[in-house]
Amino acid sequence: MSTKTNHFPWNHLIGFVLSIALTLLAVFVAFNTDFSKTVIVWVIGILAIFQALIQLFMFMHVTEGKEGMINVVNMVYSIFLALVIVFGSIWVLTSGHAAMH
Amino acid sequence: MSLDEFFVTGDPLILASQIAIGLTMIGLIALITYLKRWKWLWNEWFTTVDHKKIGIMYIISGVLMFFRGGVDGLLMKAQTSRPELEFLDAQHYDEIFTTHGVIMILFMAMPLLIGLMNVVIPLQIGARDVAFPKLNALSFWLFFAGAMLFNVSFVIGGSPDAGWTSYFPLAGKEFTPGVGNNYYAIALQIAGIGTLATGINFVVTIIKMRAPGMTWMRLPIFVWSTFITSIIIVAAFPIFTVALAYMTLDRLFGTHFFTVANGGDPMLWLNLFWLWGHPEVYIVVLPAFGMFSEVIATFARKNLYGYKSMVYAVAGIAFLSMLVWVHHFYTMGNSAAVNSIFSLTTMMIAIPTGVKIFNWLFTLRKGRIEFSTAMLWSLAFIPCFTIGGVTGVMLAMAAADYQYHNTMFLVAHFHYVLIPGVVFAVFAGLYYWWPKMFGFKLNEKIGKWHFWLFVIGFNMTFMPMFFVGLDGMSRRMYTYSASTGWAGWLGFSAIGSIILAAGFAALCYNIYWSFRYASRDVGNDPWNGRTLEWATASPAPHYNFAKVPEVDRLDAYWYMKKEGNTGLKKSDLKPVHMPSNSWTPIFLAVVFGVVGFFLVFEWFTLAILASIGIVVGLVANSFDYDDGYHISVEELADEEREWRGDLQ
Numbered sequence: 004m005s006t007k008t009n010h011f012p013w014n015h016l017i018g019f020v021l022s023i024a025l026t027l028l029a030v031f032v033a034f035n036t037d038f039s040k041t042v043i044v045w046v047i048g049i050l051a052i053f054q055a056l057i058q059l060f061m062f063m064h065v066t067e068g069k070e071g072m073i074n075v076v077n078m079v080y081s082i083f084l085a086l087v088i089v090f091g092s093i094w095v096l097t098s099g100h101a102a103m104h
Numbered sequence: 105m106s107l108d109e110f111f112v113t114g115d116p117l118i119l120a121s122q123i124a125i126g127l128t129m130i131g132l133i134a135l136i137t138y139l140k141r142w143k144w145l146w147n148e149w150f151t152t153v154d155h156k157k158i159g160i161m162y163i164i165s166g167v168l169m170f171f172r173g174g175v176d177g178l179l180m181k182a183q184t185s186r187p188e189l190e191f192l193d194a195q196h197y198d199e200i201f202t203t204h205g206v207i208m209i210l211f212m213a214m215p216l217l218i219g220l221m222n223v224v225i226p227l228q229i230g231a232r233d234v235a236f237p238k239l240n241a242l243s244f245w246l247f248f249a250g251a252m253l254f255n256v257s258f259v260i261g262g263s264p265d266a267g268w269t270s271y272f273p274l275a276g277k278e279f280t281p282g283v284g285n286n287y288y289a290i291a292l293q294i295a296g297i298g299t300l301a302t303g304i305n306f307v308v309t310i311i312k313m314r315a316p317g318m319t320w321m322r323l324p325i326f327v328w329s330t331f332i333t334s335i336i337i338v339a340a341f342p343i344f345t346v347a348l349a350y351m352t353l354d355r356l357f358g359t360h361f362f363t364v365a366n367g368g369d370p371m372l373w374l375n376l377f378w379l380w381g382h383p384e385v386y387i388v389v390l391p392a393f394g395m396f397s398e399v400i401a402t403f404a405r406k407n408l409y410g411y412k413s414m415v416y417a418v419a420g421i422a423f424l425s426m427l428v429w430v431h432h433f434y435t436m437g438n439s440a441a442v443n444s445i446f447s448l449t450t451m452m453i454a455i456p457t458g459v460k461i462f463n464w465l466f467t468l469r470k471g472r473i474e475f476s477t478a479m480l481w482s483l484a485f486i487p488c489f490t491i492g493g494v495t496g497v498m499l500a501m502a503a504a505d506y507q508y509h510n511t512m513f514l515v516a517h518f519h520y521v522l523i524p525g526v527v528f529a530v531f532a533g534l535y536y537w538w539p540k541m542f543g544f545k546l547n548e549k550i551g552k553w554h555f556w557l558f559v560i561g562f563n564m565t566f567m568p569m570f571f572v573g574l575d576g577m578s579r580r581m582y583t584y585s586a587s588t589g590w591a592g593w594l595g596f597s598a599i600g601s602i603i604l605a606a607g608f609a610a611l612c613y614n615i616y617w618s619f620r621y622a623s624r625d626v627g628n629d630p631w632n633g634r635t636l637e638w639a640t641a642s643p644a645p646h647y648n649f650a651k652v653p654e655v656d657r658l659d660a661y662w663y664m665k666k667e668g669n670t671g672l673k674k675s676d677l678k679p680v681h682m683p684s685n686s687w688t689p690i691f692l693a694v695v696f697g698v699v700g701f702f703l704v705f706e707w708f709t710l711a712i713l714a715s716i717g718i719v720v721g722l723v724a725n726s727f728d729y730d731d732g733y734h735i736s737v738e739e740l741a742d743e744e745r746e747w748r749g750d751l752q
């Protein structure tokens with residue numbers, strides 16, 4: 004992975020601004036809109052995921068360094084597995100006969 | 105609880121084993137004391153953190169467990185050899201197939217494979233040890249404690265009897281009240297922690313400890329398969345940990361995760377069990393594939409055909425392995441959509457597996473094949489495993505599986521996958537790497553006996569099971585009437601199992617014979633190998649490599665030999681840093697075993713008291729500031745001269 008050589012930390016600045024923007028957006032959605040509670044929770048959840056991604060890429064530099072690739076693959080695979088296990092199990096256990104009673 | 109509830113009594117077979125076990129223990133202790141070997145055992149083996157010795161201990165345990173599981177198998181075969189025999193009763197048969205299944209998969213296949221991984225992987229990547237040597241020792245001892253705890257059930261308290269899958273509701277307290285199934289939950293938990301730690305250890309080792317120049321696409325294929333296997337371990341074993349914890353809570357503390365009462369769901373157990381269980385079969389088969397690849401390339405005197413496609417195939421199998429678990433319970437009444445999707449994913453696994461089969465065949469093509477015993481196992485593996493694979497695709501079709509499910513057809517299928525896939529591989533690996541472990545070869549002639557008896561016996565034992573299965577014989581049946589017409593097939597199968605056992609006996613004899621008589625003059629590279637483990641002495645010195653090798657391509661050692669730079673300059677030597685032995689792993693494992701034993705009997709006060717030992721072990725370990733020791737250049741040079749002659 005390339006090590007950045009530019010002197011001004013653009014990445015950090017963009018990350019910082021985006022983080023603040025996302026946080027303010029969440030506050031705005033929670034206090035100043037008329038969406039139902041479920042919608043608000045979903046919106047905040049999605050914003051939180053973006054927030055986490057910004058942290059990981061802009062500040063924690065997961066893609067950089069010798070192990071960058073490995074870290075990313077590792078995280079993507081773990082998330083994938085968690086989703087398969089949770090939603091797969093729910094799907095399997097609630098369809099078919101189980102769904103009929 | 106009275107004493108005769110504690111010890112299993114009333115069965116002559118078990119009484120005989122109790123006496124035999126007692127006498128063997130006393131005999132062993134007496135022998136070791138007489139030979140004054142306690143100190144040696146403690147210093148050289150019990151407290152060792154050397155990956156090679158840990159590997160050897162895994163292998164010894166695995167062979168012993170193979171014996172135990174094999175005797176179980178023979179007893180079952182004897183019982184069904186004739187209709188309506190009364191050699192074993194139903195209860196006894198249940199206990200035996202349960203312990204057979206658990207022992208074969210978790211205490212035979214796993215330790216033998218992990219043992220060979222331990223011995224070979226650090227050598228193949230040019231490392232001096234695994235990333236966390238002490239954790240490695242802990243892995244072994246936890247596995248060992250779990251295995252021993254599980255085996256004790258046979259004579260103390262009673263064996264588990266709900267199948268190796270231990271499905272609820274049968275495995276619940278309501279239907280299986282004794283302590284037998286507590287053993288299942290707790291012993292497997294303890295061994296499982298060890299396996300999980302092994303997985304982590306090998307992931308880190310292979311990422312971090314490769315020799316300079318060994319990029320990902322220069323990894324020997326066995327290292328690749330071990331790496332991916334370790335990732336599956338890390339992904340899948342926690343699921344089993346959780347499932348077993350729920351089971352323990354249900355059985356010991358009356359919770360209702362898996363009982364219908366109070367909103368639990370027995371199907372949740374099946375679901376979790378197979379979410380781990382299917383990946384588990386790939387955990388045992390992928391390292392085996394890796395070993396075959398090494399052996400085939402070496403004895404065909406060619407580089408492995410399609411190296412890259414092999415790597416992608418292993419990765420593809422690993423990816424799919426997490427997506428197929430429902431094929432073990434199509435008949436539970438899932439929706440058509442669920443069954444179709446899982447049929448599809450299951451059949452897709454045949455594609456990367458087929459790629460591997462063809463790669464092996466193309467490696468053989470036009471090779472100068474040497475029929476060593478290790479190679480024979482690999483050659484026999486291909487057709488036998490293909491039978492297992494093809495019947496697997498038959499079972500994968502959900503609609504057809506309603507016919508095959510839980511019949512002897514299934515039993516034949518998984519033995520055709522597991523025995524060629526795992527047992528043949530372990531045998532191939534043992535014959536191949538034996539000189540690296542011990543400094544002499546196993547006898548090739550006895551090896552051929554071992555091979556032919558085992559392969560013929562194997563096919564005779566399990567081929568008939570396909571036919572009785574298609575004829576309607578369900579699995580786990582302890583007897584049948586003559587009118588079924590199965591007696592001929594099953595009698596034939598029973599004879600086959602005796603030949604199979606003779607094959608195993610030939611292996612044991614071979615080990616004995618070779619220890620006593622085999623030539624010690626095998627050199628460092630007896631098979632004309634291709635990978636780095638052959639670049640160092642046989643048996644490998646405790647520091648593995650005097651100088652860490654540098655790698656500039658695949659099959660590095662092959663080209664080093666060609667270019668004649670296998671020598672060693674004294675000026676290149678530097679002091680080697682080695683880890684010290686540690687008593688904490690074995691201590692912790694003993695305490696885990698004791699706590700587990702108390703939990704099995706639900707003696708909670710004792711269990712809590714004993715677990716103080718775990719805290720003590722952990723604290724002692726944290727204050728262990730031993731940073732290891734150094735081997736000086738002089739010592740290195742002396743040891744290297746012993747097999748190289750003079751250094752350059």
Ligand code: HEM
Pocket residue numbers: 173174177178180181201202204205206208209213266267268269515519522523526527565578579580581601604
């Ligand atoms: C040494 C030769 C072997 C013999 C003679 C043998 C024989 C048998 C028999 C007769 C059964 C029970 C069939 C039934 O009534 O349902 C069985 C089940 C089983 N075997 Fe083997 N087997 C052998 C090796 C292995 C190996 C090497 C493995 C795994 C690596 C293995 C794994 C299993 C499993 C998982 C079961 C299912 C247990 C259950 O139903 O809960 N066996 N075997």
Ligand SMILES: [Cu+2]
Pocket residue numbers: 381382385428429431432
């Ligand atoms: Cu499966």
